[in-house]
Amino acid sequence: MILPLLAVLFGLIVLVISSDRFVDGAAATARYFGMPSLLIGMVIVGFGTSAPEIVVSTLAAIQGNPGLAIGNAYGSNVANIALILGLTALLNPVQVSSKILRKELPILTLITLLSVGLLLDLEFSSFDASVLLLLLALLMVWTIFNGLKKEPDALAVEVDQAVPKPLTLKKALLFLIFGLLFLILSSRILVWGAVEIAQLFGVSDLVIGLTIVAVGTSLPELASSILAAKKGEHDIAMGNVIGSNLFNSTAVVGVAGAIKPFVIDGLVLRRDMLVMTLLTISLFIIGYGFRKNRQGRVNRFEGTGLLIVYAIYTIILIRTA
Known part of the structure; x- marks a missing residue:
């Protein structure tokens, strides 16, 4: 029991550190090769923080633990909105000025709804995985097209300030x-420890994926x-x-399903997918900016509400495990 716990703890620590170094290195390298700041923000910063999720879920799928893979992806989506954005807004209200991000919010909502639709038959087939991977390809084309535009955007300005220049x-x-190397190594250790803990406690790998692994792989986004x-x-x-949520819903789930199609429990659809969908719709409503100034904002009150939702969801998840 001690060894799996140490494996999970060690894996999470190294995962966070290596993910941070990976994103910094990727962003600085992209800048050296002349990648526009907006594209760095959309691809490297936006998608790069999901590197832990895709590595962990891919390894889990290869090792025959699809529950851990799907739980990691959708659990991370829930944690990203309810826990991470909630805690961030509680500490400092988040104002959305970027036009690009406002365009991505309805896209994220539509992809989330499509993900639910694909799982209504409680099976995630190779065809379903192909649909999500095709969406990922289209999303990357759209991202690159918008990222190469020379129109001013608030996200580009912030990336200019954030990307490490001294490197x-x-x-x-x-x-x-x-x-990347330590990301893969720590992910293997984390997956092994998580599966061992699940077996010791008689809990499904899905629940472990939705809780410990999901929160752990979301730590880079939190920091x-x-x-x-x-x-x-x-x-x-x-x-x-x-x-991160766009990447989780397309690449992470798509790759895991392409490696090994799987059947899901109906409870996942009624509980986890429902919570993820409602949170995504809520994020669209509060983050898009339907006000006159056309700016979205997540204030402390809304941040507190998101944290309460996450606490309730976690309690329900543990009780229904």
Whole structure:
């Protein structure tokens, strides 16, 4: 029992550190090769923080633990909105000024609804995985197209300030390569420990994926969002959540399903997918900006509400495990 717990703890610590180095290295390298700031914000910062989720879920699927893979992806989506954005807004209200992020919110909502639709038959087939991976490809094309535009955007301005400038190209590449290597290594350790704990307690790997692993792989987003909000980089804080959830719902689930199609419990659809969908719709409503100034905002009151929802969801999850 002690060894699996230590494996999970060690895996999470190394996962957070290596993910941070990986994103910093990728962003600095992209800047050296002339990638526009907006594209760095949308791809590297937005999607890059989901590197732990895709590595963990891919390894889980390869090792025959699809429950852990799907739980990690959708559990991270719930944690990103309810826990991370809620805590970030409680510490410092998040204002959404970026036009790009406002465009991504309805896209995230539609992809979430489609994900639910694909799982209504309680089976995630190779065809379902292909649909999500096709959506990922289209999303990347749209992202690159918008990221290469020279129109001014608040996210680009914040990325200019946030991307580490002192890094030399050699150091940036070392961060990128070794960050990825330790990301894979720590993910393998984390998956092994999580599966062992699930078996010892007689809990499904899905529940472990929705709780310990989901929160653990979301720690990079938590650290990045809180730090960004404290610096006044609100669009990066929101972009972390939106980009991560888009990547989780398409790439993470799609890759896991392509490796090994799986059957899900109806409870996942009625409980976890329902909570994720309602949170995503709520994020769209409060983050899009239907007010006259056309700016979204997540205030402390809304942040507190999101945290309460996450606490209730976690209690229900444990009781129905």
